[in-house]
Amino acid sequence: MSTQSTASTCCYCGVGCGVLIEHDGKRVLDVAGDPAHPANLGRLCSKGATLHKTGDLAARALYPELRLGKGLSRSRTDWDSAMSHAAEVFGRTIAEHGPDSVAFYISGQLLTEDYYCFNKLARALVGTNNIDSNSRLCMSSAVVGYKRSLGADAPPCSYEDIEQSDCLLIAGSNMAFAHPVLFRRLEAAKAADPSKRVIVIDPRRTDTCEIADLHLAIEPGTDVALFHGILHLLLWEGWIDRDFIEAHTDRFDQLKTLVRDYSPAITAQLCGISEDDLHSAARMIGTAPSFLSLWCMGLNQSSAGSAKNNALINLHLATGQIGKVGSGPFSLTGQPNAMGGRETGSLSNLLPGHREAGNAEHRAEVAEYWGVDALPANVGLSAIELFEGVRSGRIKALWIACTNPAQSMPNQTLIHEALATCPFVIVQEAFFTTETCRYADLLLPAASWGEKEGTVTNSERRISHVRSAVAAPGDARPDWAIVCDFARRLEKQLRPGQPSLFDFTSPAQIFDEYKALTAGRDLDYSGLSHALIDTLGPQQWPFNAETGQGTARLYSDGIFATDNGHARFVAEPYRAAQETRDAQFPLILNTGRLRDHWHGMSRTGTAAQLFGHVEQALLSLHPDELRRRNLNEGDLVRVSSRRGELILPVESDAQISPGQAFLPMHWGDRFLKGLGSNVLTQPAFDPLSKQPELKQSSINIAHAELPWELFILAEGRVQERFEAIRPLCESLDYLGMGLIGRDRPALLIRAAAATPPDTALLAQIDTLIGLDNGPVLRYDDAGRAIGKRVKIEDGRITAVRLTGETAARNWLRGVWQSGEADAELRRWFLAPVSAPPGGASNQQDKTLCNCMNVSQSQICAGIERGLNLDGLKQELGCGTQCGSCVPEIKRLISSLAVPA
Template identity: 60%
Template sequence: MTPETKMETKATCPYCGVGCGVLIEHDGARITGVRGDPEHPANFGRLCTKGSTLHLTARPETRLQFPELRDTKGEARRRVGWDEAIDVAARRFADVINEHGPDAVAFYISGQLLTEDYYVFNKLMKGLIGSNNVDTNSRLCMSSAVAAYKQTLGADAPPCSYEDFALTDCLLIAGANPAYAHPIAFRRIEDAKAARPDMKIIVVDPRRTDTAAMADLHLAILPGTDIWLYNAMLNVLLWEGQVDQAFVRAHTEGFDALRDHVREITPAVAAEICGVKADDIRTAARWWGEAPAAMSLWCQGLNQSVHGTHNGAALIALSLATGKIGKPGSGPFSMTGQPNAMGGREVGGMANLLSGHRDLANPEHRAEVARLWGVDSVPEKPGLTAIELFDAMHEGRIKALWVACTNPAQSLPEQERVREALARCDFVVMQDAYRSTETAPFADLLLPASTWGEKEGTVTNSERRISHVHRALPPLGEARADWRIVCDFALALGPRIGRNDAARLFPYASPEEIFAEHAATTRGRDLDIAGLSYALLDAHGPQQWPFPEGATVADATARTRLYADGRFPTADGRARFVVPTGRLTAERADARFPLRMTTGRLRDQWHGMSRTGKVARLYNHVDEARIELNADDMATRGIRSGELVRVKSRRGEVVLRAAASDEIRSGQAFVAMHWGANTLNSAGANALTLREFDPYSKQPELKHATVQVEKA
């Protein structure tokens, strides 16, 4: 490559929800390097270990490059052309729909997809096929945060921005380990602490993670006890006169009921339940109450719980009760797990949502979307959410499944049952960039999708910022853009199910046309981006929503923080306090399964490792699957560090290497979520987890299961 042929293309990192900008270095044929985009406001040029090794993941031998089909289960798949692949997919789906109805098929998609891909999947299912059975791995990620925001603030709109880290006086990090999971956001927190050492950082986490290690106060609560902690903090705030009564009266509803609920939840009561000191709870409450600006930051530790929605609502209540929301350095802030879970939510890409943050349960919203799409109606019946969908497939009610850009045979809980469900499904399509995911053996049809470096579209990061992702290279082999695969399928399926309007519904020649339609559907909504276009994003860089028609970049920049006027997107403009309900955890430890296993991320791996697992240097931090245990629990069982142990739950077992850890208290264990059949020769942590879920968000409790550990 000569210096003249070296090119750089703007994109974003496809891993976490920080949404860092990257510059892809290439020569037009190969990706040769990557560096942080110094102009991107999410990272200003910084990248973590995962982002800075992205170019090493662009390996053709790991990619799915051609469609592959098998006629019957058990036989080897053979290479076929795209025309045959799409024709077979359309025929098999149409046969099921015509014989069993539209609810006998389902789509399970991904927060890794670009917004345009998400949009057409959603329109395909809800506008053409006539079912709401389209759900996504965002169900495992952010659905509890979505439900919490909607129950309290009235809309799925995280109010803070990354710049608030530098402006807050008290940061409460709850159920999150940004040092590993969102490293570039964590760098900002470290910078803020270095610049203003008086800023207080409180971390709530059962483990003493690297994030907890830098905190001024670490509350190592027992798993599942979050609500009691935040309710006790509110009790202290009330008792010590730190509640902003004027704000509560002017801008909220329901405070009296929550006040009565927390009256008996004193620090002493919560200390007993949470397993922390009452004085530490008082200290946390005082720091929050006395800080001129206070903000919370949360992630899967709160979301992946059978009371994930109320975990979030209890945390948000601290912001509302003290009036610390909509102001610099103040407010609740959920970090998005995946790179585009926000974009997926914006287009309504889940079983209970509709385009533009509309609700399926709302008849007016259904009518609006039908009008926008030019269809008679959007089906009323709620779609199956992730766990329900695989349960229905296990029972034979879902007969054709389309999986796109996600790996349910690794990432869903209770893996044995998930794999049984996939094996029982008559026809499984897998649309993916990689050929060797754990889900691939279950697929009857593999469709090769383009991936990072080959795709154009948009993503939205955790702070509501939309970036235009550019394509550096053409797709590898015969791979196609996800949106195009969906449109080709829609055109082939429509006439077979009596819908001759497919060509009118899916006329797109480019992702830009899809973005323009999506932006138009948001007009007048809380996330209004009718004023955004690819051209504007290219001219002015990534922008936060809302960005309505006629807005300027300066207007949007001034709106970086939502609810500054104290008005919330509820019917009366007032936020709501929620009285929480719920068990501690779905499973309780007992004599047979006495250890409480939590799950989480490693610093250098991502999800099921289909991308990061290809980079040798990303194993330098942790090189194999292991279970971390407290030294006392190991001694009790006669286990030494480095020995293989059998880890059993009520649902399955795995063999892992034991590692002594002083980050974990006795009675607990930790297993990273990443390892699966391809790296472990077993289903990993999700052989052990259970599929019970939160009643509002339907998000499963992936964070906690009780286990026993014995020498292998």
């Protein structure tokens, strides 16, 4: 079979790693890091390295589907009928209720060309600013922070500053999980220069903290107080750059007056840290020749997110640590093209080229360029406001593209209500399996990674050319092509007889039209083209025709993007989060990312290998909290907030402080019954950035008395079986679903209920997983509602179903993974109890190194034999590929190593 390699870009986080797609022209066969791409230099994380395993056709949207009335099922249709219907409904809605009765909710995973077409559609053709992006949930506070302090939404740094900085502060980011390729660069730099200082600010002790010289485990939400307290000490010790402040900044006196109140004693008390640690942080920052800060959702996802961003940037301006090698405030972008969305104006308050929708001059510039009379003057609805508008009936037609708000938005109960009541919902999506797709009146199949072409901009302002390797399956189309087809049809109603605004035939043509809107702006990349990027490689903006080269760092001349060229200090006091601990809700919930999963798992949830490290949603609590509530690991608890309730298993985690809890954000209603993690989170948002406070909600927990349990393991046809079984289990109180296995992918289900369900349900499940025929061992104890089903083919287990109580589930998984069904299994099966046979371990063994398929038990056994990290790498291969497992391995070595 003839294979070829196509250079492209990863579709996950904002690092923007280059990838080499191996394919045969029809199918993607493998993926490798691109050593020529400057963002990753060949490195990939566990998610990027398994991209070729995440394109399961059984989960893909392949053909347009249309529902002709609420309550009816969707039926397959053709593109012409689908687009004609969409244009007719949108046109009628606009005619009857005005342009603001429709809205668009798009995604940081779109390409820049897709973004541009959506913006032009909404603002120039429809005449509404009701277009927002899921980037509102992750990066909008960073946008406000940069604009208020520096004058433009422009991260001033480069990735190479990570290696070159003398002192790095990582705030509100588990960089080791969320941006692992950059974390590997930091690990290598720290190993090469141990004098490099690293400060990590996070309420949890995450894997990122393993590299820290100082971990500040602050009380959740107290970042502003901490940064003001550090600045107080910088002033007291004289560790500020007065010449830089005088020559290049404004408004320092107001800030200096404010931070006088943040003495070490007061700051330490507010933040829950020691005064010594506060002094240490200030000393590291104030005496370092260069100072770099890195941050992500822990600062941004807050009702004070803008204030947190600006308080951190204040430290750089006060010390003059900006615009030079190894220094500057560097926000880590969450999605692959959230930056491209900000550049094209894909937030409701923005316009292309870093312009403002509320600025009349900016609107006139874009309107003239597009050849329309005017753009809408009113600022559109941001994400939270937009879905409230849908729920209240203000928005009557909603277009959702490449995002899953029925999983990712806070306060999921209200989001599902809104989507259920909206008269017309279009969902443009590559995977029909997302929670949002169930609400689609029109489902439009979109091309996905490896199938589409365009550009993306990563966290360091570097624009890469995304190339397609294979054709999209079925009738799926590129996102830009879908938008333009619809727009040309809608033009016949809204602009009859006029030339089309959407006469595009290729992504390169779209890029060439859009880039002129950046000319003369802070982000000017009017000198670039797809062809030039192919010649020169990925380039950092600004890049105009005159300079002919990218820009590694901004503001090196001390001139900022403000009216007078001065940066601005922002003086805002610390304000507590919207929700804090109280008698009714005594725990503070933090949500965040896992190492091997991405967002709502629409893509990673199709790869069984990526469930090996964490296979189900777990609520993590400090051991003291478990003891206080008489809970054991694995027990099911009811987790309640002011907005909803969720049933979850608990786990003990000493890395979390008492009074706090942690829950991964990836699980929605598809994998976890009850609308998923975000049924608990709150929609309160920052008044400037409109970014919701997803990182902090108050909760309570109580033991869930659910004596009847269900456990299912079934290999083969996992996506098909997943989709068939999920709706059958809706009547159960708890349901957690996932996949396991590497070479033999299997469906894994754990469920529980207060009372046994109807036997017909179990019969349906048995049929779906092949336990209704063939070589199946059966055992039933009707009196105790206990049942066992094990299918053994060719000497190994291929399906398991336990009911009533499931004490042997982990042991059975181990037997399944071994590939051998021995006599001990048969003896256990005939026993009247479900517990594993005497002496057999029932501990769950997770895959710690996903790249090399090395389990935790293998690593622990090696440590007990005296192997150090290098020895484990040499013998087992763990930690030799993406390196994401190394911090966890180090912790195991520290806890298990036998003293010499």
